[in-house]
Amino acid sequence: MANEGIKFTDEKCFTQAQVERLFLSVGWVSGKYPERLYKALMGSSMVFSAWDGDRLVGLVRVLDDTSMMAYVHYVLVDPEYQGQGIAGHMVEMVKQRYADYFYIEVMPEESKNAAFYQKHGFEIMSDGVAMQICNG
Template sequence: MTIEYKNTHEFSEQDLKDLFLSVEWSSGHFPDKLIIAMKNFKTVISAWDGEKLVGMICAMDDSIMNAYVHYLLVRPEYQGKSIGRELVERVKVIYKDYLRVVVVAYNEELAFYEHCGFKKADDASPMFITSLWT
């Protein structure tokens, strides 16, 4: 298995739908919106096994100080093969001169992100609101 990493904002709806639904993310039900989102992210790095989209990381930034990792996902059958770690490392290189790279992680993901060099904030908690129509 050879994984190719690409910096691209162009994806098919089917590729995005398949990837997002493979990890049971509800965003996969809206591939038309994901197409637009991918074009609007500042940084999108994807992982491919041949023609198959197997992972991606997306980040937004303020162009000088703070970057925010919004998506990091890897198909379940490709997890444990260092693809997620490689995607994170590539984002860290892009944002190496920024003061902060922020990621919101679920509890079961903390060990992975800590392994990638992130530290859990003791004085902060993630908050969000989800539209009722999704």
């Protein structure tokens, strides 16, 4: 947990170029569509971000219904900054912000990431199944 010097915010103060760089740094295909990605983030209910000076090094996107359910959609940290507790800190910010909601949900796209979320209090749904339509 050596994230000294990292600043966290819920202000959407990032630029399209900063978002593109961060998403491409982790190899996410959405980084190849910077205009759509930026628009999606700006339209999101909440975005928590982590900064090293003016460098965007981490981001969590949350979609919510304003009362009952919050869905954590993205959790990503620049590979050069991984292992410093940045993602965990941002997830804890989400839990704090949405503490009065009935549900905070996440769908890790890779099952290997389930342990990270379990460490932060998430439980695997006993009868849940992930589903999607991909129009891309």
